[in-house]
Amino acid sequence: MKEAVHVQGAPAPGPDGLQELIGRVARGDQEAFGRVYDLVSGPVLGLVRSVLRDPAQSEEVAQEVLVEVWRTAARYQPARGSGMTWVLTLAHRRAVDRVRSAQASADREQKAALLDRTPAYDEVSEQVEARLEREQVRRCLRTLTELQRQSVTLAYYRGLAYREVAELLSVPLGTVKTRMRDGLIRLRDCLGVGA
């Protein structure tokens, strides 16, 4: 079967368009919010779900994120990054907070068991639609060293704190911090990301 998937993936929304829409949302424009929703809800839900896994909980958190976008649109500062980055940073923060609060009551062995599993981006990416974006990210993740890749993906896709990542990978705390930084820098250069 021919792959028709390439054209199906939603194109990256023009950052300027989203930025302008968020500005209108900040002034209370509900119609603009509907368009922002269309642009960001897929990435928000996908990201939250990659961290939380549980579908019902992911949808609940994704909704909270989208309502937060409405509530705090006036706090978006375009100078600090694109609208999509702002929204996905909120989403990741929320997902991580949810993981951490759940983890506070969970067993430590449960965390150790995580390492035996395939990295999240491999599993979850099988379900995603934005195939080109996914392929590019996967290709660039492969340019990282194993330790860089694990450090970045365990933190981002699992929502683990760096101490937990260090424990899982049995490396010193300082090493994990530097691997997160140089891993992201390598990824940034591979993806050609600006601020």
Next chain:
Amino acid sequence: MSTAELHTLTGAYALHALPDDERLAFERHLADCPSCAQEVAELASTAARLGRAMTETPPERMKAEVLRRITTERQEGPLTVRQGRVRGRYGRAATRFALAACLAAAAAFGGIAVWQHQVARDAQQQAQAAQQQSQALAAVLAAPDAKAATGKVGAGASATVVVSRSRDQAAFVASNMPAPPAGKVYQIWFNDAGTMRSAGLMDPAASTGAVLLNGPVGKASGMGITVEPSGGSPAPTSDPVALMEFPA
């Protein structure tokens, strides 16, 4: 946590992998470290790409639900500068260290962006002199063996001294130094086993900035700062406001 370590937190911060206390400390550092803020912006944008790669199609009902919820949700106003820099209990002290810490980190990583800004301002008045000093300063801060030590200056200000043994030079970075009394200047001294050797005067107009110490480090074990009459003195005429050991 050392200043160089603080700078390496950009990645962990962008990944939300810091515990709250370290995150708050890093955010305070960020407010005064433009080169760190730039790096964080780029790394956050990179992390967002990891998120976008996970895009899923949300169920139809979700949109209706969210659109319903926002109709009863009050919107917050924009951040003012004051709100944007909320400080914790240690905030004030941390801020004083932040610029120096940032400069020290920049030195450790060979970055020169931050103090260049300061130097650029000086250059408007003293183009040649400032440029020469900036190059010498850059060479010290970016030297592979550059090491930094941070200490207090007087009541509230903090300072970082960066020493490159291979270049036999040192730079001094002050943050929030109170202005010297009228008709006085801060004079910097090398401490040669208790004997003070002049290393130049600080620009009285600048309370924050980096200066290159005049002369070779030699056997000096540290540096001191005294308040001297305008034009400086051949030897200190007052007790030091600060004495700092050079990093080993």
